[in-house]
Amino acid sequence: MTKRAETTERRRLEIIEAAIACFVEAGFHQTGMRDIAGRAGVSVGNLYNHFMDKAALIAAIAALETDQVEDFVAATAPGDAADAALDAFCRGYLAICLQPVSIVLTAEFASEAVRNPAIGALFERNRRILRRALAAILERGVRAGLFDPALDRDEAAATIIDMIENLPIRAHLQGGEVGADRSEALLGFVRKLARRP
Template identity: 30%
Template sequence: MRRADPQLHQQRRLQILEGAERCFRSKGFHQASMQDIANESGVSMGLLYRYFANKEAIVVSFADSDSAELVSLLAEFAASSSPLELWPGILRRMLKEASEPDYVRITTEVFAEALRNPKLFESLVQSDDTVRRALIDAIKAQQSAGRMVAQLDPIVAADILMGMIDGVGLRACLVRQFKPRAIERHIQDLVRPWFVAPA
């Protein structure tokens, strides 16, 4: 009996996810079929179903991967002695997809589907809540270290930030001359008073 090759398994999984992303970008979430994803990924339907039961499972994998990356960055931020220096890079990463119209269009389709699909909805809520909790914990850690202002409510701050980022995504879809870097600079200016200036 052949033993599974973990490296090959990961390569195949990544190959399928990359193909699915291309498919979703070109056709949209609803129009892309599992057959389309298999064709775009260069795998058989049988192999595709060995990795993902449906399109929703692919979406959850994307969401979990994104949240894991952000949680890692926020853990680094929480432990940093120079959080104000790290913060611009973290915000840029959080805004990365939000400023891409194709990504926001797909995300909007997925959220609409989630409103009809309780299982998908719960999975997306969990991924979002993972990032939200990591952001709250990071703010609390920096407050305890005296590097962010004590009067700041960590929960409200996290919700404001995530709400602004979600809003940026919608504006990127609706405004033709949208300038994400200018928006990023203004968000930086709004958040800077949350930090205690280094002595």
């Protein structure tokens, strides 16, 4: 890669990070291009050399999240026992969702996705990656006789992911923290949901 292309990519990332910071603080629609430019230490006009428009910036952030999710899913070892894998998946994804960035952006993306199909597709794509990985763990557990054979794997996976994503948001709204007790309570619910009757 040439030196020019390197600095361009670095700048691109700087802009994305500035945009994330702004969106977290103020939300998509309350953040202006001038806010992002100012935070990134760049002119307004230059934003448009790196991104077609504001929507492209939002999409780039969603794409960055896809990378993070794919890395996480790839790191969940498929060799472990299913019950241990389920625990590891929940703990790992909860750790991701507990980041302040995630808390706000998840809520922000969700509300945007409900109305904006383009964002909705990107959002749904991330969810599908997670859902499939978790459903595979559940399937493995059912085959091993660990989990309830009557379990609807896909629906259960989607429900568990929702539970994990919502815990930090809920805690944030109640003004509290997600301590070890709450994490363990969540894990208990998940285990109970998967366990055979």
